[in-house]
Amino acid sequence: MPTTDAQIEQVRALVAAIPRGRVATYGDIATAVGLSTPRTVGWIMRTDAADLPWHRVLGANGRPAAHLAQRQLALLTAEGVPIRNGRVDLRTARFPLPAT
DNA sequence: TTACTGACGGAGA
């Protein structure tokens, strides 16, 4: 099943819905939208999410993608997100995404 | 057309 425009919009909407100081994972978003792989979410962030709070999206391990780590962690710290050793504590910062 | 890449993730070792 190819990714639809509607799904891309849903991904954008969910990312935009993450409150300041909270985060979500690529996998969470993929599941909520019904995508078969979180990679697709990564692809959307890369291409069509420059105007969204992209820094609130992390990998399942609580770490940002390597090339963005420095910048992303700085932004998250500024929002008060709990970070330990470059790793976000998902147990407390994870935002329960609204299922559609 | 095939092959490789990548804002990913889970299972093994």
Next chain:
DNA sequence: CTCTCCGCCAGTA
């Protein structure tokens, strides 16, 4: 804890 390997799918060569 770290490091591979494999499935996934859109884009690129």
